[in-house]
Amino acid sequence: MKNSFSPVVRYFLSILFLTFSLLSCKKKDPGLKDVFSDAFLIGTCMNVTQINGTDLKAKPFIAANFNSVTAENAMKWERIHPVPGKYDFAVADSIVKFALANKMFVVGHVLVWHSQTPDWVFQDSLGNPLTRDALISRMKEHIFTVVGHFRGRVKGWDVLNEAVDEDGSLRKSKWLEIIGKDYIQLAFEFANAADPWAELYYNDYNNELPAKREGILPIIKDLKQKGVKIDGVGIQGHWHLDSPKLNVIDESISKYASLGLKVMITEMEVNVLPTPPEVYGADVSQQARYLETLNPYPAGLPDSVSNQLAQRYADLFGVLMKHKDAVTRVTFWGVHDGYSWKNDWPIKGRTNYPLLFDRNYKPKKAFYSVIKTAKN
Ligand code: 9MR
Numbered sequence: 001m002k003n004s005f006s007p008v009v010r011y012f013l014s015i016l017f018l019t020f021s022l023l024s025c026k027k028k029d030p031g032l033k034d035v036f037s038d039a040f041l042i043g044t045c046m047n048v049t050q051i052n053g054t055d056l057k058a059k060p061f062i063a064a065n066f067n068s069v070t071a072e073n074a075m076k077w078e079r080i081h082p083v084p085g086k087y088d089f090a091v092a093d094s095i096v097k098f099a100l101a102n103k104m105f106v107v108g109h110v111l112v113w114h115s116q117t118p119d120w121v122f123q124d125s126l127g128n129p130l131t132r133d134a135l136i137s138r139m140k141e142h143i144f145t146v147v148g149h150f151r152g153r154v155k156g157w158d159v160l161n162e163a164v165d166e167d168g169s170l171r172k173s174k175w176l177e178i179i180g181k182d183y184i185q186l187a188f189e190f191a192n193a194a195d196p197w198a199e200l201y202y203n204d205y206n207n208e209l210p211a212k213r214e215g216i217l218p219i220i221k222d223l224k225q226k227g228v229k230i231d232g233v234g235i236q237g238h239w240h241l242d243s244p245k246l247n248v249i250d251e252s253i254s255k256y257a258s259l260g261l262k263v264m265i266t267e268m269e270v271n272v273l274p275t276p277p278e279v280y281g282a283d284v285s286q287q288a289r290y291l292e293t294l295n296p297y298p299a300g301l302p303d304s305v306s307n308q309l310a311q312r313y314a315d316l317f318g319v320l321m322k323h324k325d326a327v328t329r330v331t332f333w334g335v336h337d338g339y340s341w342k343n344d345w346p347i348k349g350r351t352n353y354p355l356l357f358d359r360n361y362k363p364k365k366a367f368y369s370v371i372k373t374a375k376n
Contacts, residue, residue, distance in 0.1 A: 029363050032356070033067040035371045039324040041105055043068030043331030045267070050335065051094045058335060059098060061361050068329055069099040070107040070266070072341075076116040081142055084120060089149055096153050107266070107331070108154040110203065111143050112187045113161040114173035115284055122174040135178045140190045147194035156199035158234060158266070159191045160184060164204060166281070168215025184219060185228055192229045203234030203266055205282040208244055208252035220259055232262035232328065238282045238342075240271045241305075241312050250319050257326035265320065267333035269354035270312050270366075271342050272305055273297075279346040288346045295350040309353065310365040317373040336361055 033042040044066045050058035062069070073079055074091040081087050099106045121138060124130055130138065147157060163184060165171050175183045191200050202220065206212050216233070223230050233256045235249075256263050267282070274294050279286045288294075297305070320327050334340040336357035343352045356367040 029367070030371065032065040032367070032371070035374045036330070037067075039321060039374065040327050041068040041329040041331075042066055043070060043105070043107065043266075043329055044335050045070045045072035045109075045331065045333055046095050046098075046335075047072045047339065048074070048091055050339075051091065051098060057361055062335060063102040063104075066104065066332075068105040068107060068331060069095060070109045070331055071095045072333075073116075075109055075146070077113070077121065077142065078116045078118050080146060082118065087145060087149075092150075096150060100153060105156070105329070106150075106154045107329075108147070108150060108157040108198075109266075110158040110161040111146065111191060112139065112159060112163075112175060112183070114171060114175065115162070117174075122178060130178060132179050135175075136183075136186060139175075139179075139183070139187065143187065143190040144194045147191055147198065151195045152197070154195075154198060156201060156232070157191055157195075158203040159187050159200045159230075161203045162205065162282075163202070164207070164212055164215045164219070166206060166209075166212055168211045168213075170215075185223060185226065188223060188228050188230055199231040199262070200229055201232040201234050201264065201266075202230060203236065205236040205238050205267070206280075207233070208235050208249050210248070210252075213252050213255065217255060217259065220256075220261065224259065230261070232264055234264045234266035236282060236333075237265040237268035237330075238271070238333070239269070239312075239316065240275065240280060241308055243277075243280060246315055246319050249316070250322070253319070253323045253326055257323070262328045263323065263326045264329040264331070265327065266329070266331050268316075268330060269333050269340055269342055270309060270316070272301065272309055272353050273342075273350055275346065284345065286346055287348070290347050290349055294347055297353070298351045301353045305353075306365045310369040313356070313366040314369040314373055317370050321373050332356065 036042050044062060046062065046069055049055050050062065071092050074095060080089065080092060096106050122130055122135065124134065163171050170176055170181060188200055204216065207216055220230060235252065253263050276288055279288055320330060332355055334355050336359060337353045337355050338359040340352055340354050342354045343350055356364055356370060358364055
């Protein structure tokens with residue numbers, strides 16, 4: 001049959017066809033979780049904007065890239081149990097529902113913590129400090145209610161968060177002051193009684209650093225010797241371009257794993273902004289003053305720093321992959337750079353770039369350097 005199109009039309013049609021084929025052949029980036037499916041779970045934390053759909057892109061993106069979810073704030077005492085006798089499960093329930101609909105592993109964060117716990121928790125109705133027995137009952141009631149509510153849906157709980165100070169001593173929290181050091185054992189026992197099938201974790205920041213780690217290891221050994229169930233340790237992983245050293249992380253994973261614990265990186269990010277080393281941890285009560293010099297990249301991250309970040313992430317994932325038998329999950333503390341708490345802490349109003357995806361959900365150089373580590 002004679003071709004009825006003129007050569008000019010045919011020429012434009014073939015260009016159109018070629019462009020279309022090229023566009024549709026452009027390789028799609030793999031989902032982060034799929035790249036590491038033989039190694040460990042890849043998680044993110046979720047906030048209200050994402051779960052309520054204000055950010056329309058968030059949910060499909062999260063489902064495509066992550067297979068574990070932690071509520072960034074929705075399960076903290078001040079949110080889920082804001083006043084005596086009143087629980088508010090609404091946000092946490094939507095996060096859990098979304099996660100389960102997408103076959104994700106849900107982490108419960110957090111049952112017992114010194115921070116984000118209202119003052120009333122430690123006081124009676126007249127504002128006097130609670131007795132030891134009264135605080136134990138209150139802790140038990142909270143743990144039974146929250147863990148009981150999510151039983152069978154939340155598969156692992158951060159039972160205790162940040163109970164140890166930088167020097168390895170027990171943090172002087174209200175929990176310690178009023179109950180004494182067995183509050184730790186009690187928290188794990190209550191969580192286990194409330195859901196015998198859930199994994200139970202101790203979670204902290206800077207706990208890969210030797211002094212803090214050496215304070216935590218004996219606490220965990222003691223729990224294990226007493227037959228108290230504890231399944232894993234969360235190293236939060238609020239890290240920096242220059243700190244901590246890789247060998248410190250490497251050694252700490254081995255030490256925790258040698259106790260028979262699963263090891264998780266539970267709140268990972270890499271800060272790229274100048275930060276006073278005294279606030280290298282994640283103690284939210286610390287704040288530093290804003291100075292323009294401390295916010296050097298408001299308009300975008302220079303290539304030189306993007307490259308440094310990519311290299312740092314590759315090095316960190318190199319260590320995690322080396323320990324993939326012990327490491328069961330790596331959770332990023334934020335879906336993309338725009339969502340990171342590091343834009344506002346320890347200095348408010350900065351522009352940080354600590355994650356693998358940029359503010360438009362585009363994979364950064366660091367994303368590609370991380371996925372390469374899965375193939376080595
Ligand atoms: O990212 C969380 C931020 O939105 C909250 O304002 C802050 C205080 O509740 O907590 C942040 O998450 C913390 C986590 O729950 C525990 N480890 C340290 C994290 C960063 O502060």
